[in-house]
Amino acid sequence: MGRLRNLLIGLTLAAGLSAAGAAPAQAQLGAAMRDRLVVITSESSTAITRMLTLSFTERFAGVTEPLVRHLPSSAAMELFCAGIGPQTPDLTIVVRRMPRTMLETCQSNGVRDVVELRLGLGAVVLAVRRGEATPNLTARQVWEALAAERVNDEEFVVNRRSLWSDIAPNLPRNEIRLIMPARGNGTTGLFEDMILEGGCRDVKAVRLLFDAAYRRGKCITLREDGRVRVLDGVEIPAALLASPPGTIGLLSYDQLLASGGNLIALSVDGVLPTQASIFAQDYIATRTVYLYAKRQHTRLREGIGVVRGVREFLNEATSEGAAGPGGYLGVTGLVPLGPAERAEQRRIAERLTLISR
Incomplete structure (x- = not known):
């Protein structure tokens, strides 16, 4: 709770509101208007958020550039859900669906x-430096190499x-070395869910474990002998380029594209991460990028609300110019949804349809 309170106070001050006057939120919806959107983005969706906020600011005259803060996916959703009012975020962009x-x-x-939008598809990739060996790995091999424990004669x-x-x-006869983001990062979450658990689920000794949490622990607990190095997600491409030969990095598809060919993706279970394989979801570690918004923060005709621009931001994010084929979000590695899905997301944005599940 202390961390969350500090984050809320930080947002309040950055948005130009007084910390003392920031609560209670609901009583201030009409009186304490903000002049800029507040967007919380997961570390894995930073490039997408940056492109969207820049385009939104350029498209609408007189708009103040949104305030953006970067957090791991779980923390971003936690902060988004902390409450309503001018001291809380309006939007969050993350790489996993809100549980x-x-x-x-x-x-x-x-x-x-809450309004939920799907912006497009991305992926988590394992990559090496250009010019190094590019082994065709299986999810099972990745787990066997990185797990804290391995199976020997049905024993761990x-x-x-x-x-x-x-x-x-x-x-290859290369040392097993991996650079990856810390827990809570969307990239790490998908890696655990799709590659590590995908790689161990058919191991007999793992299948025989009755308790689901204990079973998952055997799948996602990584070795701590120096072969797995944890860094901030944004630091991984540069660290990988400076690492010893054979080092593998865990990064997002947009980071791979941003490397300009200096980093090369590895295939997993015989499938290389490409726009086509991600769109078809043939690549195992494919994910959807989500945008969540608070309809309660939308400024209505009567002038009541927290901030202007929520609806306009959602319309921009789901426009063909942003999220469609050839849209500017493509340079971030975002793979467009199909035509019918994109049309559905535009309708949700225009009508501010609430999440239903």
Whole structure:
């Protein structure tokens, strides 16, 4: 709670409101208007958020550039759901869908009118530097290389394998090294869910574990012997370029594209992450980028509300010029949804249709 309070106070001050006058929120919806949107973005959707806020500011005359803050996906949703009023965010852009439990937290804090939009598709990739070996890995091999424990004669033992060739003879004799973001980052979350759990689910010793939480722990708990290095997500591309040969980095598809060809993606389970494989969701670690907005913050005709621009921002985010084929969000690695899905998202944005689940 202390961390959340500090974040709310920081947003209040950055948005030009007094901390003392920021609560209670609901009593101030008409009186304490903000002149700029506040957007919380997950670290993995930073590039998308930056492009959207710049385009939104340029498109609408007299608009103050939105205030953007970067947090891990779970923290971004937590802050979004902290309440309503000028001291709380208007929008959040994340790379995982809001869980039902978080939506219930929103509602219990007064955030009842939530709009959910799907902006497009992205992916988590394993990458190496250009010119290095690009092994065709399976999710099972990735888990066997990185898990804290491996299976030996149906028993779990400490994982001491040091080379990729220890996992399978066709893999290079490179040291097992991975650079990845910390827990709470959307990239790490998808890596755990799709690649690590996907790689261990068919292991007999894992299947025999009855307790689901214990089973998941065996799948996603990584070794702590120095072979897995944790960094801030935005630092990973540069760190990978400066790392010893054979090091693999875990990053988002947009970070891969932004490297200008200096980083090369590895295939997982025989599928290389490309626009086509991500759109078809053939690539195992594909994800959807979501935008959440508070309809309660929208300024209505009567002048009541927290801030102007919520509806306009949603319309911009779902426009063909942004999220369609050839749209400017393509340079961030966002893969467009299909035509019918894009049309549906535009209708939700125009009508501010509330989430229903």
